[in-house]
Amino acid sequence: MRNFFTKSDMRGKLYFGAILALICVLGGLELALADRKYGLFTGGFGQSQAIDTLTERGLFFMGYICSMAMLITGIWWIIVRIFRSKKSWPPLFFLMTIVGGVYLLLLALTFKLGQYFSDTMSFALMANLGGGSLTDAMLFVSNEIFVGIAALLLGLACYIYIFRWLSRKFPVRSTDLIWPAHGRLFYGLFFSSLLLAIIVPGASIDVQNGLNRTLAWGLFSEAANTVTDFDNDGYGWVSSMPDQHPFDSARYPLALDIPANGIDEDGYGGDLQLVAMPSQQPNTAISGNRPNLILIVIESARYDAIGTQVNGQPVAPNLEAIAKSGSVIAPVFSHVGFTTASLKSMFSGALQPAIGSSSLYRELKSSGYEIGVFSGQPEDFGDISQTVGMRENADIFIDGEKLKHLRAFSNGAQGSILVDESHLLNAFADKYAGPAKWDKPQFLYFNFQSPHFPYFHEGMPLALTDRPLPRSEISAGKRDQLQQTYWNAVHYSDQQLGELVSRLKQDGVWDNSVVVITGDHGEDLFEDGMLGHGHNINIRQYGTFLVTNRPGVTADGPIGLRDYRNIILSLLKGKKPHIAAKPVLMMIGDLDRPTQIGIAEGGSNITSLRFDTGEACMVEQKRCANVRSLTGSFKDRVDRLIRVWGSARWQNRSKAERD
Known part of the structure; x- marks a missing residue:
């Protein structure tokens, strides 16, 4: 040639x-x-x-x-x-x-x-x-x-x-x-x-994940995976999770494991043995006294915000004061570690709710509540509002999209809009200027965004640091300064919380209001070399808190955001909810196609499993091994994790088929 x-x-x-x-x-x-x-x-x-x-x-x-x-x-x-x-x-x-x-x-x-x-x-x-x-x-x-x-x-x-x-x-x-x-x-x-x-990515999972971020490699890997997908189940040989059964379309990575059929479809934990899983409750009506509900979500607020001090000053004094006279549970775990999924679980009581499913917005609206939304982020982002019926049921709907002209940064992409809490409180003061607004029971939702990355914006007071770390200088080498910048942002949100509480007391509605304050997830601040959330399953990225002004809220172990709806409904009915011990499922990604799964149980014990590498960890012990080589209690914990995840998938699939 x-x-x-x-x-x-x-x-x-x-x-x-x-x-x-x-x-x-x-x-x-x-x-x-x-x-x-x-x-x-x-x-x-x-x-x-x-x-x-x-x-x-x-x-x-x-x-x-x-x-x-x-x-x-x-x-x-x-x-x-x-x-x-x-x-x-x-x-x-x-x-x-x-x-x-x-x-x-x-x-x-x-x-x-x-x-x-x-x-x-x-x-x-x-x-x-x-x-x-x-x-x-x-x-x-x-x-x-x-x-x-x-x-x-x-x-x-x-x-x-x-x-x-x-x-x-x-x-x-x-x-x-x-x-x-x-x-x-x-x-x-x-x-x-x-x-x-074909050879290069196998040398390092970091290299493989990096290549997956590029267009040319994405075209190649998609084509190569398609060509080697002999049984047409979506998995080939050139994949982060290669198909170990290339000619059996019923067995492949992340296949739905059918319980008690004698076949291990997904290749993990043997044939699925179902465990009891909490189910989403239908809409319920609130009658009788119907106290107000004030729900405040502080973005990326870690479980240890309560009790942390910086240079001798408490990070969240107002939050701690409410917890002292009411109730506090920490840690509380997000199921996915990202805002959109966290809010959906919080309002619906489900791991992965479908659009139109039961939620606090729908049941409180049908119970005669007026609903006000004051959010520093766009609530339509990620179908939050559509899934839980936020916009359709709100009498007042003010979010980051509506206040876009007041955003802290120039970036206008929905996932990046941040509106300072002070603007939300001004809007609240304007809409609730007269006492007549409180004649009907109110459900108010506030979303405070200041602790979101990069943890500082113009106009934020410097109470816990002399110099906030600019975004361009954020690095693992400046971890201490970064952490002070983050805690300063949490402190600012706590100050705004104090302003809101003062207003509620001034209007005479504090005692007749169930107030719940929480985060949507946590945040890693380079403790293990990682900055952010929703990328590694651990207590810092997934752990937040629940604080309420009502005493008597208790739990036998960790709880998840999906428990909030039942807790809130119980409080509105005048009860003191107690949450029984159960594993809390966490994921990176979708319930059916996660890259990593984990459970929290027995205090703060966390067990995790990565599907792309097969690495299982007892996170609190910093002990990891390949899932195929586990023995003893380590294997028992991972098998329990797989059963909880598989049962949640089976429950979700069964519900979808019923619907």
Whole structure:
């Protein structure tokens, strides 16, 4: 077979070189954006598996280059096949625009750049029209949006420069009409890249997770998994969870284990033995006295906020005062470790409620309550409002989307909007200015967002730190300063809680109100090298607290957010709820397709299992081993975890089938 290029085929070299240069530029842009958003190489918020060693980086770039090489040769092969019989070449600029445009479009969709750009620009414009300065406007956009725009402009400049240089270097001649053969070099490059791409990720789970964040690798892994999925069950050989039964469509990773059928469908814990699971209760009516309900959720508030001091000052004095005269349970565990799922469980009493299911909003509305929502985040994000009936039942609905013009940061993506608590309290004071509003029982929901990453915004007082750590300086090496910044934010939310309590007492409604204060999940602050929540199952990321002004709320062991609905309904009926001991299920991801599961039981004992690596841990002991090698009490704990998870899945599936 001939070489990839004939000696006279300079035009072919020009085309191949241009596409190679273009994809290299796009690859650099992609990695810069991925590092900014996910902290692939530097770590940061939400990144538990940074590629931070020399070996991991070498393996990552080897895998990334291999996937890009397959993309390049694939594009080149398509061009050759389409135009080989033509008498002329397609315009180089046209080809590069098509290739680059498609890739840029995919990047824009992946990183939601369009939404960031348009919203950031409009926000800066409004700030200037309102009397702000150009400097302020630039500060507003000095985040990942600015980085993204700069990278796009740099990529465009490189694109134009390389195109012009190659055009001068290899001018078009009438004789340059011979198309190259796609021979040994082509096939050698493609299949060697394929082989390396299969081998490289197996060396490190961090490398594999990093590669999964990139487009070229995603295309390759999806195609490879599809090709090797012989039984069409969604799992092939090239996967973080390879199919151990490639020709049995009933047995694969995360398959629904059917109880008592003698088959271990998912490959964990043997045939499923069901355990009793709490079920979601139907809507119930509240009659009689019908006290007010005031529910305050403090974003990312850890279980140890109560009792923590910084430089001799308590972090949450108002919270502690309410707990002292009422009740406190800590830790309380989120089931998923993220806001959207946590709020759904809290309001519905279910692990994974369906849209339209029973909830506090629906039952209190039908019980004659007026409902007011005052939230510093968009409550439609992640279908929170739709699932639990928040907007449809609220008489007053003020959230981060409605107060978007008052947000603390320029980023307007729904998941990033943060409105200071003071604006929520101002809105509350305006809507509840007269005592007549309290003639009917009220259900008020407040969501305080200040402790959300990056833990500081303009206007927040500095009570527990002299200098908050700027977002650009957040790193594991500055853990102490970061933690002070975080606790200062929690302290600020506690101050705003104090303002709300004072207002309720001033209006004479405190004694006739059930007040519940909680977090939606916790936060890791580099204690184990991790910053964020919902990425590792432990007490810091998943543990929060329940505080109420009503005494007598007790529990035999850990409770989960799904227990809140029953606790609140009991309190509204004048009862003192006691929660019996039971394992609390936690997950990373969806109930049916989690990457990790865990249970909390017996105090604060946490058992976890990662499906992508097979690593099981007794988290409180920092003891881990492969799930296939466990014995004794360690194996008993993991088997119990698998049974709880499998039973929850079976219950959820059975309910869905009944509905």
